[in-house]
Amino acid sequence: MVPGGVRRQETFSEAGKKNIPHLYQDMLPSAVFYSSVRNDGVTSHFNSISSIVTGNWQRVDDWGMQPPATPTLFEYARKQLGLDPAEVWLISSNKVLTEQIGASSAIAYGPGYRANVVFPKQLLVTAVEAAIQQGRQQNMVDRAKVQQEIESVLRGSNYEGLGWNIMGEQQTGEMLAPVESAIQQFVHSNAPTTGDQLTYFVVVEVMRKYAPSILFVNFSDIEAAHFGSYSMHLAGIHNTDRLIYELWQETQSNAEYRGKTLMVILPEFGRDPDGSNTNGFLNHRSNDDTCRRVWMMCIGQPLSHPQVIDRPVRQVDLCPSLAAWMGCKATESAGGVLAELSV
């Protein structure tokens, strides 16, 4: 689980813990918690996520026009463990990501070992924009019609413009039923109508249909901070906290996951400090600890006992640690294996 940028002061601090009741009260007591995790790379979305999934500080195009330069965890696992294409998924709300995040440009790996990539929020954005451009604003006040608008994009697009890549194909009927089910729940539930909420419903559907071995989820409601609204940023943190907890509960109730799932929660980065010339919480480009130093929570059956690790670690340590935990090797990663995550 990789949320966007959150500072310690709004999360794991005395003042911030009220924003994350589930992480703090329901999950932390059972978790291995790393209190100091550095992002020493480029603190943009595409490069940070690429660095986490490859275990190397990536310096590729921030707009997602280039794939990561070294192999991803998805590729290591698929190649070395012989995982089926349906076993590895990346589902993200962030509009800045592209399908290039699914596989690297490494010659020995690459698209043949890619993760399936799905951007549920992009589906919603495309549907809303199409309705507005074509004068169907009225449909946006009627939930049944909202559902029709979104489904129409899903069925008519061949994923064009959505940036999805599922089972190596641009077009497949495979995902229609689970995504339609997610849309149905999203539109008719009383949950907030945010991009992350739709992402959550799609993630649950994918878990129930495919039970992937590796599932990378990226939430981005938190990034409302860029619009200059602190209250929306905090609402994003609350929402992320709830959705992560609900996904954790799904792993506890779904027989495919119960007792054999490790969940890791690692923010992409923090945000800039109050009073910085980069305008504080709105951005994430300063070279301060508030931006570079985050935390990581690991929770799940395979971990021996809950503990708080204050030893500084790096985001690039996660990929080789997860690879080792799964039984493969992140041979090209610059990160080290975290002993606490070893079986």
Add this chain to the structure above:
Amino acid sequence: MNQQENLPATLRKAREDRLIERLPITFQPFLNQEISRWELKFPYEQRYLESLVGFLDSLPPDRLADLFSGVRKIESSMGINEHQFSPHEQTMREASILARSPHYLEWRQEIDRVFQQIDQAAFAQEQARLSRLNRLVLLIFPSVLPVDPQSVAEQWQRGRLLRLDWAPKDSPQRSIVEGILKGLPQADEQSAPGFLEEFAGRPGRSFADVWVLEPGIRLRTLLSGLQSVPPEPPRATLLSFDQLKAFREGVLDHIKSMARDISDADAIYAKLRSMDVSEWCPPEVGNIPAVREFIRSLFLTGNGSPLFSNAFVEWGAVEAMAHARPTVVLAEFGLRNKPKPFTSVAVFENQEKATPQPPVPDPEGSALDAVMLAYYTWLGAARYVEYQRTACLCLFEGVPYALAAGPTEFPLWKEKEPVPPERIAAVLRSWLA
């Protein structure tokens, strides 16, 4: 060529001396851009630029080489060359090349070090002079925002909460804001010019000395003495989020059309930087080139300024202090609507256009935003030497309380409570005197 003729002698000489060509590649676009925009700069920026360029141009070749040797060395490690970098204008593509380099932090630190040396050598005297001036940041939380003054005081961790002597029922026609900005009504029930109008009207003041930023038009209506009619020179910089609607929407429409591609982004931004925006400008913005360009730049740098009035007020105030070093910043925060279901995911900027669903105000969310952004405005002032003697007053209209902060000499630290608005006005008038 006309542009060259309008430059002051220092800058013309630097061009003749080919100063820019003698600077490191990553420094050239910045300085070229600054000089080419000379006429669009505020008086403070012009003084700074003249000092900077004059200093660099006056350095003997060996000292100039010494000053930039660190930057050149890092550029070499970065593999930067003239084929990658346009010397004329800073672009997103170039910024992205720098930011993705493993040497970026070193480069940034070295650039900071160079500027510190230049500032120390070329601008310290002027900064010392400016730092002796009394300044004022006045932030208004209107009664529509449910803000708890105590929580603001706790966040700021400095300042004094003052109970105000104000009973709305005693003067239903007037707000406390009016009481402070305009003073007591005269016998004919008309208000005399307030302390701010009086300050802006003093000889030697420029439009850049007093800034008023607000969501609507309440303050500009109240402070009519800050407005002028051409050919009279402007007395203040008056910026209203509502009045800039056409400008905001024009910029956002262009940005929205941008493909996910950095060269396209640069093309769109270049177009927005060069296009004639007169038709989007209300007169008080369009008639002053520096203000018009300030707004253009404000919206292009984003930070929520084209989207939400409170972000506009904060980012505008912070950028005003960065570029114009005003003596007085008067900023009022306001109320925004809640994001609409479904459509707000895609369309933030014009939610009325997105769906006919009626807007729902969000006073609690707006108040939370305003509290944080007011704090950022105050911290924005604290970044500059010139703001060492800045008094800040947060006015909580609905309570009524005020939070006073600033140097110990600011009289409101010791004022006896409850304080009547006319006493606040008198203190502020004398502070700015």
